Amino acid sequence: MKSFPRRKFVTSLKARVLAVVATAAVATMLAGAAAHAAPLKGAPAPFDKGGVKVALVNYLSTGDFFQAYEAGAQKQAKALGIDLRIYEGRQDAAEQREQIQQAISLGVSAIIVNHGLPESLKDVVQRALDKGIKVVAFDVDLGNSKVPQIEQSDHDLAALLLDQAVKDNGDAFSAGYVYVAGFAPLDRRDAVWRDFKTAHPKVQEKARWGTVDNPIAQSVANQAAAAYRAHPEIRVVFAPYDEFARGAKLAADEANLASKLRIYSADISTSDIEAIRAPNSAWVATAATNPAVVGAVSVRAAALLLAGQEPEHRIVVKPALITRDDLLKNNIRTIAELGQKFPAFRASDAATAAWIPAAE
């Protein structure tokens, strides 16, 4: 038998102890979020008694969009007296399955599935439904009539951007496209891009790239730099995810191309606003919802199901087009300021009921 040097053994033991302590700390942290499972006056059962436990199981957690989504979900859960257990997403399909199983074992009443790969989720979600647990899904099509689907109207989102691209650049230009297949929102946006190219034959897709390897923006920037070098004729970049747009912009800045390119993206955050407003920024427009509002809508949809008040099967939060000019003219520097100037960005009337307190 191979003998391990003692120091190595002690180190690995220490690492394991640390891992156990870290896991316990995370569990404590999650339990800490449970403090709000209070009764809600005037609400239907089970909210009138409190103690409602809901799990939010993420596939992706990094980046501004997903952090704001989680914060919005937490805020709405608190307003409803829900004990929200959040499972961090690490882009690991097996881990997300395991987390759903853990949530079932924990005895949650509802599960919100945020992104993921349908094929690895369908059976474990069915297991939850069979136990009477309610399930809602954001941006992952589970193809189950019992699971309401929440989305941002990715069709409208992409159409708004591409209309703006034509307004700014005409309908004959060389384009770069940032895309990764397999994510429901990106696939829906891609369908619009394909139709757009058919309808605008003088728009030429010269290069396509994309990755969701962390850190996403930097990985995309590395690819974008190569694409810009190989295709100096690219004038428009369609990058419909803010992490993609940041990467596209980073590479454009580094190659001194900012004045030659226009980047069109999805999503918005305070740091995106800063990047769009930056002097000579090539990032000229984005189409977005408020991700915190989408998180709140996801929790409300789960709450409606739990109260026996079926939400619609397809729940849509409408996006708005935000251009660099809008931000500069209206002196908007933060998401909060965007909400002040455009109230539609502050709240959504999707999945609401008189007994659900506003959290937006």
Ligand code: SR1
């Ligand atoms: C990798 S999928 C990224 C998208 O998910 C959400 O729908 C956001 O809008 C983001 O663009």
